[in-house]
Amino acid sequence: MEPNTRFNVVLLGKTMAGISASGNTILGREAFVSKKSSRSVTRDVAVESGSVGGMEVTVYDTPGLFNTEMNEDEIQQMINEEVLQRCESGPCVFLLVIKADRFTEEEREAVEKIEKLLGDERLKKTWILFTRGDELEDGNMTINEFLDDTEELKNLIQKYDQRYYVFNNKAKEQAGQVQMLLIKIMKSYFNINVEEEVSEIQNSAVRKGLKDCEQDKSEQVSSLSSRRLVLLGKSGVGKSATGNTILGQRELISLQRMSSVTSECSKEHTTVSGRSVTVVDTPGFFDTQMKPEELAEEIARSVYISSPGPHAFPHCVESNRQIH
Structure with missing residues (x-):
């Protein structure tokens, strides 16, 4: 990565998965509007930048699929034109946001649509970001235990070569989990084995x-x-x-x-x-x-x-x- 180059993080997922909240966690501030709603709170691509542990990061918050007032074709066109064509001017990673809860048919369809939109090459730079880590903690359950109980998600993780992480967007101290995610992404991005x-x-x-x-x-x-x-x-x-x-x-x-x-x-x-x-x-x-x-x-x-x-x-x- 060249000096002074921003690292681009693109958040994608279904409505109510916690896309905007995850963007706020990464940047360490209320950069994006985030609230519980059956409709997508984000109706346009929102872009915010900040310094995360000394690293310059730009986060792209995108409208969630399903239960949104926007047509899905419009959403996918918007993501393609306003995100994919812009963010890859520098290092870029895609976070497929999925809540750590029951994996519904709609969520499965959302994953399939996002995968089709990104294409095979971008999927190699895609991570699954599970949200609602706070609910897992409240239930004394680890992410691995949760995945073991959900065969479809377990298979999805294997498809992504174990590239996944879990966020607790309600945690008071969030810098540690963000730094660990970025370290894991760097390890994968720069192919360090x-x-x-x-x-x-x-x-x-x-x-x-x-x-x-x-x-x-x-x-x-x-x-x-x-x-x-x-x-x-x-x-x-x-x-x-x-x-x-x-x-x-x-x-x-x-x-x-x-x-x-x-x-x-x-x-x-x-x-x-x-x-x-x-x-x-x-x-x-x-x-x-x-x-x-x-x-x-x-x-x-x-x-x-x-x-x-x-x-x-x-x-x-x-x-x-x-x-x-």
């Missing part, structure tokens, strides 16, 4: 770093007011020590070990030649005591905490080793 994709991450990091270095040569220093670097590499190669060298001070924990000293991402700032520099240190690949899924989550979080996005992913290797 430690066991299968680590080599590609390393290679692309090197290519990205070299590309940025070439660009730096042709740009004026004055136009580069900041730089955000995410350090990647195998455990024990000196990522944290490299970060300290860049920062010019001992900010990141650095010890000579075969296992990874860094167990979670850490971010530090400094000023170099009048330019703001941010260094994000990440857990090491391979020789780490972390579980693969935990490591993948942290690598994904490195993108999030360096928002609006890293300029480069320097790949740290020992001088006597080759990159394959």
Whole structure:
């Protein structure tokens, strides 16, 4: 994701699913009109932007299908023209909003219509967002228990490769659940899988770093007011020590070990030649005591905490080793 690029989130679903309320939860404010009604409260596409944990996010709130005064063909045309053709100018994810309740025939039809509208390629960037997490909590039920009791939703989740999350739109503290959703989306969006994709991450990091270095040569220093670097590499190669060298001070924990000293991402700032520099240190690949899924989550979080996005992913290797 390029610097200063907004991450676009498109909310879609059936009327009364909690589309607008979910948009408010993501932005952390009452950005969209949200109230209980048998008719769609949103009758036009509403677009609001904000900073979510330092990341610039634009949310598209769309009219719900069914029980709305608008013709469904008009709704789908509106979504196609005012959302799909605009939001994909940058990184974009689609949230199919479904309430964690009985899955009715209307809801099944709404899902089918939205899937047809989006098409196969966009469905790869679509997540299912369950609402009414507060009702699950009141009933002492987890989302997994709920899905186990609803075979059709369980099959739907499998169809979406387990890309789902649950929101409690009534929670007093909502920042945590929003940040976790964005981290999971980033992990999926950037295809970060430690066991299968680590080599590609390393290679692309090197290519990205070299590309940025070439660009730096042709740009004026004055136009580069900041730089955000995410350090990647195998455990024990000196990522944290490299970060300290860049920062010019001992900010990141650095010890000579075969296992990874860094167990979670850490971010530090400094000023170099009048330019703001941010260094994000990440857990090491391979020789780490972390579980693969935990490591993948942290690598994904490195993108999030360096928002609006890293300029480069320097790949740290020992001088006597080759990159394959």
